[in-house]
Amino acid sequence: MANYQSIKGFNIQSKSSDPVPYAQELADNPYGGTWASATSLNTARDNLASMGTTNAALAAGGYAGPPGVLDASEEWNGTAWSEGNELNTARSHFHGAGIQTSGVVAGGESPSVTNAVEKYNGTSWTTSTNYPTSKASQGAIGASNTAAVFFGGAPTVSETYEFDGTNWTETNDMNTGRNDMAASGTQTAGIAFGGNIPPKTAVTETYNGSTWTEVSDLNTANNGLAGSTQGSTTNTLAFGGSSPTAAVATTESWNGSSWTEVNDLSTARHDLGGSGTGNTSALAFGGGTPTITTAVEEWAFTGLPPSTPVVGYSDSVIGDMYYNSTTGQFKAIKDGGAPIGTWASGGDLNTGRLGSAGFGTTAATAYAAGGETTAKVAIVESYNGSAWTEVSDLNTARMYMVGKDGSSTAALVAGGELEPGTIVGNNEEWNGASFSEETDLNTARRNGASSTSGIQTAVLAFAGGTPSNSALAEYWNGSSWTEKGDLNTARYGLAGAGTYTAALAYGGGFPNYGNTESYNGTSWTEVSDLNTARRGLGGGGTQASALAFGGDPSYAQTEAWDGTSWTEISDLGSAQQWGGYNSSTTNTENLFFGGQGPVATTQEFSAADFQIKTVTTS
Numbered sequence: 001m002a003n004y005q006s007i008k009g010f011n012i013q014s015k016s017s018d019p020v021p022y023a024q025e026l027a028d029n030p031y032g033g034t035w036a037s038a039t040s041l042n043t044a045r046d047n048l049a050s051m052g053t054t055n056a057a058l059a060a061g062g063y064a065g066p067p068g069v070l071d072a073s074e075e076w077n078g079t080a081w082s083e084g085n086e087l088n089t090a091r092s093h094f095h096g097a098g099i100q101t102s103g104v105v106a107g108g109e110s111p112s113v114t115n116a117v118e119k120y121n122g123t124s125w126t127t128s129t130n131y132p133t134s135k136a137s138q139g140a141i142g143a144s145n146t147a148a149v150f151f152g153g154a155p156t157v158s159e160t161y162e163f164d165g166t167n168w169t170e171t172n173d174m175n176t177g178r179n180d181m182a183a184s185g186t187q188t189a190g191i192a193f194g195g196n197i198p199p200k201t202a203v204t205e206t207y208n209g210s211t212w213t214e215v216s217d218l219n220t221a222n223n224g225l226a227g228s229t230q231g232s233t234t235n236t237l238a239f240g241g242s243s244p245t246a247a248v249a250t251t252e253s254w255n256g257s258s259w260t261e262v263n264d265l266s267t268a269r270h271d272l273g274g275s276g277t278g279n280t281s282a283l284a285f286g287g288g289t290p291t292i293t294t295a296v297e298e299w300a301f302t303g304l305p306p307s308t309p310v311v312g313y314s315d316s317v318i319g320d321m322y323y324n325s326t327t328g329q330f331k332a333i334k335d336g337g338a339p340i341g342t343w344a345s346g347g348d349l350n351t352g353r354l355g356s357a358g359f360g361t362t363a364a365t366a367y368a369a370g371g372e373t374t375a376k377v378a379i380v381e382s383y384n385g386s387a388w389t390e391v392s393d394l395n396t397a398r399m400y401m402v403g404k405d406g407s408s409t410a411a412l413v414a415g416g417e418l419e420p421g422t423i424v425g426n427n428e429e430w431n432g433a434s435f436s437e438e439t440d441l442n443t444a445r446r447n448g449a450s451s452t453s454g455i456q457t458a459v460l461a462f463a464g465g466t467p468s469n470s471a472l473a474e475y476w477n478g479s480s481w482t483e484k485g486d487l488n489t490a491r492y493g494l495a496g497a498g499t500y501t502a503a504l505a506y507g508g509g510f511p512n513y514g515n516t517e518s519y520n521g522t523s524w525t526e527v528s529d530l531n532t533a534r535r536g537l538g539g540g541g542t543q544a545s546a547l548a549f550g551g552d553p554s555y556a557q558t559e560a561w562d563g564t565s566w567t568e569i570s571d572l573g574s575a576q577q578w579g580g581y582n583s584s585t586t587n588t589e590n591l592f593f594g595g596q597g598p599v600a601t602t603q604e605f606s607a608a609d610f611q612i613k614t615v616t617t618s
Helices: 004-008 022-028
Strands: 012-017 031-038 049-052 059-062 073-076 080-083 095-098 100-108 117-121 126-128 138-143 147-151 160-163 168-173 182-183 191-195 202-205 214-215 234-239 251-254 259-262 275-276 281-285 298-301 321-324 329-334 341-345 357-359 367-372 376-383 389-391 404-407 409-417 421-429 435-438 459-466 470-474 480-482 495-498 501-508 515-521 524-527 538-541 548-549 560-562 565-568 589-593 600-608 611-614
Touching: 049 100, 059 095, 059 100, 059 281, 095 147, 100 138, 138 182, 138 191, 147 389, 182 234, 202 234, 234 275, 234 281, 275 611, 321 480, 357 404, 357 409, 367 409, 376 501, 404 459, 409 459, 459 501, 501 548, 548 589
Parallel strands: 012 321, 049 095, 049 275, 095 138, 495 538
Antiparallel strands: 031 298, 049 059, 059 073, 073 080, 095 100, 100 117, 117 126, 138 147, 147 160, 160 168, 182 191, 191 202, 202 214, 234 251, 251 259, 275 281, 281 298, 321 329, 329 611, 341 600, 357 367, 367 376, 376 389, 404 409, 409 421, 421 435, 459 470, 470 480, 495 501, 501 515, 515 524, 538 548, 548 560, 560 565, 589 600
């Protein structure tokens, strides 16, 4: 008779406790990360400019040895590097700010020192207003090429300049002038660390949009290092560099108050490129070992402590079984079902508001657009996983939008309410930098919901107020709206999830409804209701795996949908309603921001991607 090992390839393990979900592991052990090799750069280089996130990075210019400086750029998509358009000015010993679709570089050696500035839009480089002085090896922070800060530089200076996409404005100097440092964060919440005075320094300073403040030093004085460029003043990673004379593999994690040494890079290197979103996600590429290299490494939180694993921390394999010796139960690790997760406080919006539209597929690529303070606003802010940065405005100030779906570089915002209560069908598309007016909804309405698939050219917008409750559904194909089958229950203030052919609509109405409806591309079918009827709630996920959270009046309840029914799980940290939520395609990574008050609060949901089921016999 076949046993479990012959079927699965391994025996049932005995554990003294259940595997710990990602969110809890991260809370217990925020430093448990490791570096792993990733696909190499196409061109070996050091002293390059770098920017972006772990899954969307940009490497530009640099030094490749004879014949000299490079103009070549490469884009990283999370898996591989592809050649992009060239810089207009080949250069090395320079830094960049922003993200892959909205970046900026300044100064450098070409081979003589230059003040040339270039902006990147995700496709090509365009020259812009020159840096105030010719300078190399400055530090840089910023969320886009219209909100960046450059500072310091060679030989040893402390000057700081802010860039709005066109103009440079000098602000307060750094406390410690230096060059060849690393930096992370946004124009209003940045951090700079290490560098060369000379000698090498461990000094760390934070920037609040106006002034620099010295905080705790790195453990090791270092220059030529890199950082997770889209991190924050409370969450970033420093890695590589030179200390005192040779390349190092040192990695340090910043928690907002101090640096902690964690697992080293596999390959020691200096003058490398770096990107990432904090101390749990980063990318290191290129650099000198001392030989100039193409090597790339990715840092990821594993749930395992950096040294000896402790009881309870475990990689979780879907389909595995184990015996819990403490409870005396056999258990299985499965996917699906109610996620094991928790809510935590995130960074506040710069402008508190209710009724904003949200888009962006992850918690580190979310956007908030429009809403109401004491009047309707057009303000758009982006979130990097810890802090919000103002990036651009809607063309039409409004609140309570209907269609709101898409990614950080291609999204849609449709419908809403103008001042003083006029309902519109205005439709705008986001290209990663700005909004443009497109074809209006067929029926103007407010306070509806839409799919959350993160696809700009395939959006289903449904329900809302006209001002009376509406059951209408319309499909956007990238150029026009087409009416689709109506919901069974007309309502406003509901939440949505899924795609344009497999959507889920739930909650809403007045009085509050718990009604949930499933869409198959043609018609809606009523399925199991929410446990707590409410309107003004948030949501996200897919038709088979969604979340519902918060709502009016004053709800903190969170429920998970498994394709059949709703299950109550961990509550929000505090009640929140009429906020925005991102276009999450999972039920394990969700945001709820702003809301009635108006408030600036952001709450983040993080969950394991596995379920623990007790095995029973009958």
